[in-house]
Amino acid sequence: MNNAGSTTANALARTKTHGQPLWLLAELTYKCPLQCPYCSNPLDFAGAGGELSTEEWISVFRQAREMGAAQLGFSGGEPLVRQDLEQLIAEARKLGYYTNLITSGIGLSGERIAAFRDAGLDHIQVSFQASDEEVNNMLAGSKKAFQQKLKIAREVKAQGYPMVLNFVTHKHNIDQIGRIIELCVELEADYVELATCQYYGWAYENREQLLPTKAQLERAERITNEYREKLKAEGNPIRLIFVTPDYYEERPKKCMNGWGEIFLTVTPDGTALPCHSARMLPIEFPNVKDQTIHDIWNESNGFNYFRGDEWMQEPCRSCDEKEQDHGGCRCQAYMMTGDMHAADPVCGKSPDHGKILAAREAAELDSSGRPISFRNERNSRQYAAGSR
Numbered sequence: 001m002n003n004a005g006s007t008t009a010n011a012l013a014r015t016k017t018h019g020q021p022l023w024l025l026a027e028l029t030y031k032c033p034l035q036c037p038y039c040s041n042p043l044d045f046a047g048a049g050g051e052l053s054t055e056e057w058i059s060v061f062r063q064a065r066e067m068g069a070a071q072l073g074f075s076g077g078e079p080l081v082r083q084d085l086e087q088l089i090a091e092a093r094k095l096g097y098y099t100n101l102i103t104s105g106i107g108l109s110g111e112r113i114a115a116f117r118d119a120g121l122d123h124i125q126v127s128f129q130a131s132d133e134e135v136n137n138m139l140a141g142s143k144k145a146f147q148q149k150l151k152i153a154r155e156v157k158a159q160g161y162p163m164v165l166n167f168v169t170h171k172h173n174i175d176q177i178g179r180i181i182e183l184c185v186e187l188e189a190d191y192v193e194l195a196t197c198q199y200y201g202w203a204y205e206n207r208e209q210l211l212p213t214k215a216q217l218e219r220a221e222r223i224t225n226e227y228r229e230k231l232k233a234e235g236n237p238i239r240l241i242f243v244t245p246d247y248y249e250e251r252p253k254k255c256m257n258g259w260g261e262i263f264l265t266v267t268p269d270g271t272a273l274p275c276h277s278a279r280m281l282p283i284e285f286p287n288v289k290d291q292t293i294h295d296i297w298n299e300s301n302g303f304n305y306f307r308g309d310e311w312m313q314e315p316c317r318s319c320d321e322k323e324q325d326h327g328g329c330r331c332q333a334y335m336m337t338g339d340m341h342a343a344d345p346v347c348g349k350s351p352d353h354g355k356i357l358a359a360r361e362a363a364e365l366d367s368s369g370r371p372i373s374f375r376n377e378r379n380s381r382q383y384a385a386g387s388r
């Protein structure tokens, strides 16, 4: 297995052509009132350093905009926790960004939505855990989450924003896909992402309990297609986007549209990453407190590391599909094989593809005896008691 240190000099020495950081994701905080068992935040986020100040974030926005960034997503954790969010939105607007708030809705009020609108926020996406109040609250780890989300979703729409909802689906809620879609219709949603959970961070810890079976996925996709037809015939303009997990694919995804090609994530403590999960990799990533965004994007080892194809091993190196998928997801390769240079095991040509097949087989087993593990012990115990 290669290691980060041995190829650092090579990576730095390479001259590579790459795109601009068009998409900036500002992870404003790791703090969150919810406890979702599929959270993709790092497992050890409690140990992360202090959060960037308002001025530091504004400087990041300005520099990234000068580099060509056009879209700015505010996420977390729960970005609403930041009391300076209105100010950050206003500054981003002044700089000319298209801004998107990705929120659970917990802690949001009509007054604050109005303040965001006055500050120039373009788009709000509210995430749900389930269509059923009890399941939603249990997964969220909060008794009030569901009612609060419904209230906020309606308020977002009432204040003139398009209704953009995100439902993370998994083994425990995917069979209710019809009810989920009906709830979205009731809420007059314009755009709904029915996204099966991605197995990073805490979700990877719970993968056996969360990965749906192939039959569950096929049924959910069929029902979604039926609703699409029916709603279209009724003249409902709602758009339903169904996202399947790559665990049922034979070729990997070109993760983040290519490493260091268009995405730039900045974490609460200022670490700059080519994808939101990259922090887990044994690579030293730069920090916006120490380097300019220009240098981070163009010169840093972290961003140059997986650009191009010199880092590839077989079977990727000689593969005629390497331009299409870049060897797949580096974080997934590392999580599943311990080698971040390996082919993503999703690929049928990977020598580790058996690990994906084993995960599919495990998904077929009854996992009801193995409770979901939450970040907080109390939720784990409650869920175990509720699922018996």
Ligand code: FES
Pocket (backbone or CB within 6 Å): 255, 256, 275, 276, 277, 278, 328, 329, 330, 331, 332
């Ligand atoms: Fe990091 Fe795919 S999530 S490269």
